[in-house]
Amino acid sequence: MPMRSLRLFRLIALILISTSSFADVTFEKYKDTNEVTIKIQNRITEKDLVDFKNALEVIEKEKKTLHMNAVQLNSLGGHGSVGRQIGTLIKDKKLYTYVGPRSSCESACVFVLMGGVVRYAFGEIGVHRTTFIKGVEVEDELTESFVRLDIKNVKEYGTAMGMTSALTDAILNTESWRIRYINEVEKREWQVFGTDRAYEERLFTAIAKQLPMDRADFVRVFSSNYEDCLKDARRFERTAYDCAKTKKEKRDYWSEAKVWLFGRFAFEQ
Secondary structure (H helix, E strand, O other): OOHHHHHHHHHHHHHHOOEEEEOOEEEEEOOOOOEEEEEEEEEEOHHHHHHHHHHHHHHHHHOOEEEEEEEEEEEEEEOHHHHHHHHHHHHHOOOEEEEOOOOEEEOHHHHHHHOOOEEEEOOEEEEOOOOOOOOOOOOHHHHHHHHHHHHHHHHHHHHHOOOOHHHHHHHHHOOOOOOEEOOHHHHHHOOOOEEOHHHHHHHHHHHHHHOOOOHHHHHHHHHHHHHHHHHHHHOOOOOHHHHHHOOOOOOOHHHHHHHHHHHHHHHHO
């Protein structure tokens, strides 16, 4: 068998077995389905970028579906530049990122998380700034250059991923030797747990057309069922958007009654 064909055979074979591992990038079949999952775990290294690209190539060649369209994350960090490159790939491919309730995503892993057009950050999210050189003495001028470059890279990356400045500030203002854990309120406010704005607008339009129903009607269905649908996403069963497709609008009768009573009272006055 020619060498090129042999390489392709080995690549395709990965999809045919239940579990295969690219070092810390794990690519496997999802339960008894035709879907697959990608997990990035442990320390993020340069090899993981290659392995992640390989996994994406298999999915594209075999026309497989990534379950929940999401890359699962459980990592305490590693190489920041690699994290940003993986995150950029994720955004370019319009993939989601998922941190399970019992998982953690810290340091360089947060750069990967930021790449998701939908970010389900249910687990612990921890940030800090970059550690440059360990155990090596360098000139002060070189250290200053490293710091300036890192600040520039982090800010530009955060902007490119559509994140708030509050997140990049938290990264840059937290000492490299400690971790700042982002609380649940900050996750939502900083869009660590959230959806890319442009992507969501397009998705609402596409789903409404698919159902079919008026776009504004679907947005109401989605928003009224969002918290309940997040339970499915939390269990890594289906996205909140897929869940909302199966729902009807939840009416808030108490709020409607208050509006009616207030309006009647104002009219009588």
